[in-house]
Amino acid sequence: MIVGVPKEIKNNESRVGMTPAGVFELVRSNHTVYVQSNAGVGSGFTNEDYQQVGAVILDTIGQVYAMSEMIVKVKEPIKEEYTLVQEGQIVFTYFHFASSEALTKAMIKSKAICIAYETVEDEDGTLPLLTPMSEVAGRMAIQQGAKYLEKPVKGKGVLLGGVPGVAPGKVLVLGAGVVGIQAAKMAAGLGAHVTILDIDMKRLRYVNDVMPPHVVTEFSNEFNIRKHIKTHDLIIGGVLLKGAKAPNLITRDMLKEMHPGTVIVDVAVDQGGCVETTRPTTHEDPTYIIEDVVHYTVANMPGAVPYTSTMALTNVTLPYVLALAKDGWEVASSKNEALQKGLNIVNGGVVYKEIIEAFGWQSSMV
Known part of the structure; x- marks a missing residue:
């Protein structure tokens, strides 16, 4: 098969497929691989690195799409790429269709075979191709959240770990999945007090077993969320519904109950966000403020650490790429x-029902 690896053109996306x-x-395995010139530079890989292992370097993204039977990339095609996708072409990437009706309609129109990393699912319900990026994003959420709690960037001026004689900061984590557990682990490592909420008691029991005593668990409901947002400094949104739009667990009116300078990092932004006021931002302009609450909602957080992210992603996608x-x-x-x-x-045609449900469509064909 002819496999193409284009350069990512989403804002500040330095990963490569x-x-x-x-x-x-x-x-x-006797396949042909076309790599767009400088596609890997952001992740630390040169054209020569690819040529030495047998890849053919092409100058433009248009050439890669036109000459390839399968496209392997990281982020969903953006508007400039819609017309490059060909009928019958396999596109293997993160799509997050439920958060973009325009992208969904464009890929329906293309008649391509769209295989989404984020909905590949093992027998035990785990998402093997989403897991490594969720691990990166969960850990980064604390790193970024700690930074934006600083006063010069409009945060509360709280040091998450505190110091002797001063209580540590408080972190509220919504969701005890991969993102939530990684975020809790990092926050706990800094010495912060962590509260993690979920509706799955099995997950909460697991967290309770593996985390230190300053990570506490509570059942997730609106009452508990409203209670904790008043006292926590950093809120991490790590809620995921497989292939579907994330639920709004924090509504706009709740922001008024938060202390000015509270920071929200909504990792669920790719699936629409679990905060009503979430809108996608970029690494170039990552935050905005509503009701004196700082929102960090970058849609490709792992893109800020492309070497780590690209290595972790290829580790898990390669067996599927080889099979395809x-x-x-x-x-x-x-x-x-x-x-x-x-x-x-x-x-x-849409063959994943959660996408149809996300847009309230009556049919898989639009």
Whole structure:
């Protein structure tokens, strides 16, 4: 199969869809790999790195799309790429369709085979291709949140870990999934007091077992959320509904109950956000303030640490890329139930029901 790796063109996105090591495995299996010139530079990989393992370097993104049977990338195609996607072409990437009706309609129109990293699902319900980026984003959420709690950037002026004689900051984590647990781990490591909420008692029991005593668990409901937002300094939104839009657990009116300078980091922004006032931002302009509450809602947080993120992503995507390249999407997905769940749009029709439900459509064809 001919596999294409284009350069990401989303604002401040420096990750790349495949490392040279991944390209090496494809070439060794007799596949052809086209990599756009300088696609890997942001992640620390040069054109020569790719050429040495057998990739062919192409000058433009248009050439990569035009000459490839499968596109492997990181972020969803943006508007400038919509017309480059071809009928019958496999596009394997993070799509997060439920948060963008325009993207969904564009991919339906393209009649491509859209396989979303974020909905590939193992038998135990875990999301193997989302997990590493959730781990990065969860850890980064505390790193960024701690920074934006500083007064010069309109935060409360709180040091999360505190100092002798001064109580540490308080972190509220919504969701005890991968993002939530990684965020709690980092916050606890800094010495902050952490409260983590979830509706899954199994997850809360797990957190209670593995975290230190200054990480406490509570059942998630509106009463408890309203109670804690009044006293916590940093709020992490880590809620995920597989392939669907995230629920608004914090509404606009709740912001008035927060102390001025409170920071919200909504990691669920890719799925619409779990805070009503969330809107996607970029690394170039990452925050905005509503009701004196600082919102950090960058839609591609792991893009700020592209070397780590690209390495972690290729580690998990490569086996699926190899299977798709070897057998094609129909045979590969029939052999692998996890991959089959990654199918979102096929030949102009939506095959993932949560997307249809997200937009209130009556049909899979628009």
